Amino acid sequence: MTGRSPSPVGPASAGPTGGATITAPPRRPQPARPSPPRNRRGPGAERLAPFVLLAPAVLIIVVLRLWPLLLGVNFSFTGDGDRNGMWVGLANYLTLLDDPLFRTALRNVGLLVLLLPVAVAIPGLLATFIYLKVPGNRFYRAVYFFPAVLSPVIVGAIFNLLLAYDGPLNAALGAVGLGPVDWLGDPDVAIFAVVGVHIWATFGMALVVFLAGFSTLDPSLLDAAKVDGATLPQTIRHVIIPSLSRTIQFVFVTTMIGMLTSMFGLLFVMTGGGPEGSTYLPEYYIWVQQGQFNQPALASAASTALFLIMLVVGLAQIAVLRRAGKEE
């Protein structure tokens, strides 16, 4: 900044064309007033100002977000127990790959991705019915949203009772001549039971998002479809789904993130990762390694793996939303 002359004040300095504008058509007379403070401090201060203004936010991000992230990743390359603090390279990651429990957790992540369309279709369909004003739609709207305000612990406890081997659901099945199902004790069934309860407990929020999307829908399109004699499935397929494409994409990515990061409470209460480790998800695995087996470095490695999974999902989210933006 040294060696630079202060900016001249007044119209002479205005505009990129420099001297050509000096004799420009008369402007509004400039009142005599002191120079704005920024100009007194010079262009250096002006350039610094954004950085100063950004500094608190950047500091918070770096100190409270990136730095702990770095520490966690750093820690994942050290050992546990006797090897605490020692560099062990990729040993923790190799342990993870070798651990059938972690592999099950990753497989279950894949299963969640496969079940994602169901988790999106349910609130989408119900929101459609509410929008189309089925009888009692206001009541349904409140009822569907209600579980979203319940804690996963409460939801898990309620469904533990309902799904117990000698619980009411099996009693109902027995009454119609169907054998009891060990909903939370059969390794082939338990993960679906937990995911089903998670969808039940959280779809109210997606439903609200869908209803918000519906509020932007042009009613004349629906009227036109009606005039043309479209059936309900045709209306949904050719009018509603294309009009709500952005909303559907948004619900897809947020539901996926919710499934990957918010099922700990339900897992803890409903199955404890069992039976036979069949309901493990990465975050439950991380908790067990850190809390039960006192292996924080291994848990950090698993956390880093989960972070990478989330990064992929996050990038996919950006890609999906950008594409949706271009379509508009």
Add this chain to the structure above:
Amino acid sequence: MKQRTLWSAALVVGLTLTAGCGSAAGPNSQSGDSGNKLVVWDWKSGDENAARYVEKAKADFAKKHSDIEVEFVAQPFDQYYTLLGAAIQAGKGPDVILFNGGGQIRDRVDALAPLDTYIAEDKQRLAGWDAFTKDGKAYAAPVTLQGHPLYYNKALYETAGLDQDSPAKTWDDFVKDCGVITEKTGAKCLALGNKEGIGIQFFLSAFGSATLTPQEYDDWIAGKRNWSSPDVKRIFELWKQANDAGLNTDGANSTAMFNDAFAAFQSTKAANVIGLMSDVGHWKDFTEFLGSDTVGVMDAPLVNPAATPSLPYDGGIGYGVAKWTKDPEVAADLVRSLTSTDALSAFYADGGAIASDTTIDLSSGGPAVQTIVSEVKTGKPALHVALPSKTVDLMGRLSQQLLSGSITVDEVVAQLAASDKTG
């Protein structure tokens, strides 16, 4: 999009490049506590039944160190070892720490001070030290004894026409009696909860002494475990056989031991349960529902004629001293107060736990307590407590596979043998 991808990639590369440049927990971590205050972490002091115990322990300590304040911080048990793990990694935290005996403390002895020099006088008075000992050093003093008596419902036995004062002595008779009980009363034989994989731990320890020879038993406790022994295999065969024969309550893999399995026994849906003798799932809980005269305690029915059934028990919970505490001797004094006869008497009287102090008078505890106490002297450490935590966890999952029929007993013992070597 490209730019964002680049930024994300740069972040990942940056994280990777800076990785491994140290550890989160430095070896020279310091205590964060002041000199005239001791902080105790546990999951008991918030319990109403432990209020008098804490009060008496505090009073005892105040007699020795009136200038030192003691603060109890009751943590939720579900999160206890997670929180403690974070404190240990930070090298800061409580001065005195409550532990479960066995793997939970043995896995964390690096963070604890050996207590042998401070508690020599208590060695004889208290029982259950083994569960808090590693490599010959004691890292905590026992507060309660934890064991696995086989409780039975005398009323159901009587209804079934069986001798309620003389239950089956052998496994075959036990299975036969189970059939009679179920037929006559509709109750199942064993209340089993294996949702968290705890059921197999109780089963292994309760029936182990009736299956292994005394030599095999002692070797197991000493760490010389022969997983290929037919007697060891027999225990897991019994586990499977009991379920296949319909002895267990239904849906064991989705039933929590605490408190659903115990509730099945209390509500007379099952005639037997492998319970505890500390302050949960024990004689006092059961007698509140069934009545003092209805709850019996029986020896494990003999599976192997060469075995000598005994009560499996260890130290239940105990207090240790963190190695980062400023004055370990003073902290050890607090541990001694927490295991004083006066304090432990209150813990037994209010909570019903069989305290580690062998000098406490338990004569008012009813017949079940009398049987348990009479067997403490001949009892031996529980088999599952001697296993590494990871092996116990694996055993829980394998036991669930055995119940669902997706694995064989041979595969189970082979996997446990491999884990026991590396665990």
